Amino acid sequence: MNLSEILAKGHTIGISGHTKPDGDCIGSTLGLYNYIKLYYPEKEVSLYLEEPPSEFLFLHGVDEIKHEKEENKVFDVYFALDCGDSKRLGEFGEHFENAHFTACVDHHKSNLSFADDNYIVPEASSTSELIFNLMEQEKITKEIAECLYLGMVHDTGVFQYSCTHASTMNAAGVLMDKGIDYSRIVDESYYEKTLAQNKILAKAVLDAECYFDGQVIYTVVTQKEMEEFGVTTKDLSGIVNQIRITKGVEVAVFVYENKEQDYKVSMRSKRFVDVSEIAVRHGGGGHARAAGVNISGSEKEVKDLILKELSKYF
Ligand code: AMP
Ligand code: MN
Ligand code: MN
Numbered sequence: 001m002n003l004s005e006i007l008a009k010g011h012t013i014g015i016s017g018h019t020k021p022d023g024d025c026i027g028s029t030l031g032l033y034n035y036i037k038l039y040y041p042e043k044e045v046s047l048y049l050e051e052p053p054s055e056f057l058f059l060h061g062v063d064e065i066k067h068e069k070e071e072n073k074v075f076d077v078y079f080a081l082d083c084g085d086s087k088r089l090g091e092f093g094e095h096f097e098n099a100h101f102t103a104c105v106d107h108h109k110s111n112l113s114f115a116d117d118n119y120i121v122p123e124a125s126s127t128s129e130l131i132f133n134l135m136e137q138e139k140i141t142k143e144i145a146e147c148l149y150l151g152m153v154h155d156t157g158v159f160q161y162s163c164t165h166a167s168t169m170n171a172a173g174v175l176m177d178k179g180i181d182y183s184r185i186v187d188e189s190y191y192e193k194t195l196a197q198n199k200i201l202a203k204a205v206l207d208a209e210c211y212f213d214g215q216v217i218y219t220v221v222t223q224k225e226m227e228e229f230g231v232t233t234k235d236l237s238g239i240v241n242q243i244r245i246t247k248g249v250e251v252a253v254f255v256y257e258n259k260e261q262d263y264k265v266s267m268r269s270k271r272f273v274d275v276s277e278i279a280v281r282h283g284g285g286g287h288a289r290a291a292g293v294n295i296s297g298s299e300k301e302v303k304d305l306i307l308k309e310l311s312k313y314f
Contacts, residue, residue: 001103001119003134007036009101010076013045017127018083019090021049022237023189025082026056027151028105028127032079034061034144035135048092053234055189059150060143075099080115082127084108084285105130107155107163109276110285122287125168126155132171145178150185157241158186162289193238200229204239204254211307212314214248218307220255220263220299233258240266251275251313253306258294263302266292278309 007013015033017025026049033047048066056062069091078099080086083106086093096102096115104115107124124130128151135144152172156164159172176182193201200221208219221236236256244252251273254266267275269289276291282305284293295302 001105001117001134006077006101006103006117007040007043011043012073012076013040013043014075014078014092014095014099015045015047015081016079016083016089016092016095017049017081018088019050020233021052022082023056023154024126024128024151025049026052026059026062027147027149027154028081028131029079030059030061030065031128031135031144031147031151032081032131033064034141034147035139037061038141038144039139048095050090053237055192056150058188059147061147069094073098077101077103080104080106081131082106082108084110085112086114088285105134107287108285109287110280123163123165125161125163125165126152128152128155129168129171132175137174140175140178142178142180145175145180146185149175149180149182150189153186153190158190163287194235196229196231197235197238200225200231200235201239201242203229204236205242208243208246210246210249212310214246215250215314216253216307216310217243217246217249217251218253218255218303219243220303221257222299223257223259226256233264240268244268244270251310253310255299255302255306257299261298262294262296263299264292264294265302265306266290267306273310273313278306281309 015029017029036045078096086096102115103117105119109122111120128148132148204219204221208217210217240252240254250270252268255263258264269275274288276286279286279291279293282293
């Protein structure tokens with residue numbers, strides 16, 4: 001994929017990432033948006049995402065993100081980032097479907113190359129690393145570097161998960177040289193929690209149950225508990241990582257109630273269970289070691305389904 005060739009195809013450029021945007025989604029889309037805005041001032045570029053969680057609001061350009069779709073707008077070029085399929089773009093999928101030319105940059109194993117031009121690397125740490133590869137390194141400013149570094153930090157669990165490669169560390173090194181406050185990015189966007197977020201995390205850990213001789217750990221947060229703790233679904237991001245580090249665990253499953261009879265399931269594995277297989281079988285997606293899916297049904301039905309799927313591996 002060649003960024004300048006794609007941008008030469010038109011004047012109006014749109015960018016989106018997946019619904020409920022995470023660090024990589026926001027970092028990669030905003031990094032690309034800032035780059036196009038700075039080096040292609042003659043183009044009309046817009047970034048469309050759902051409202052980002054508060055820990056990402058310090059990034060440059062975040063206040064320019066649009067949250068409403070444009071009715072009947074036909075973009076010349078539209079980028080889908082960090083998305084395995086166009087449905088994951090939510091309402092902005094319409095922009096993508098109507099665009100004259102589409103491009104997709106992603107690292108989901110489940111990605112079926114759904115755009116006109118696709119740069120899909122399932123082994124890549126993050127979409128942010130792939131966006132880094134598409135940019136001219138000397139043109140990466142401190143503000144752009146902050147976006148991409150944050151994205152890499154979030155999808156690698158601070159350069160820890162097995163998706164972290166030498167290429168990831170090399171890219172991170174180049175970004176560090178741009179003068180970013182890397183330690184602060186990690187601390188304030190990844191680790192820092194409000195007291196309410198910490199308390200709901202503690203509650204979820206306290207309620208966790210183990211199965212298959214401690215190889216699976218499972219916990220749920222309901223809407224009622226979110227109300228009780230004064231949090232929303234945006235406040236639950238660190239929970240699955242916290243239960244995952246329990247000694248002896250291969251698979252960690254964190255479930256939250258999205259709305260009545262609708263649950264979001266997050267799965268993480270350590271060594272041998274490909275959790276994306278389970279997610280894909282039920283309409284979700286992801287990577288071998290981190291995947292997600294939305295399942296409708298009761299709390300018990302969701303649990304029975306996931307444990308039945310996991311029983312095939314243990
Ligand atoms: P999460 O558990 O939400 O942090 O997501 C883990 C990985 O699975 C990320 O790469 C997500 O993009 C992907 N993922 C999460 N939920 C879904 C879903 N409903 N459909 C497709 N992919 C998903
Ligand atoms: Mn993502
Ligand atoms: Mn990602």
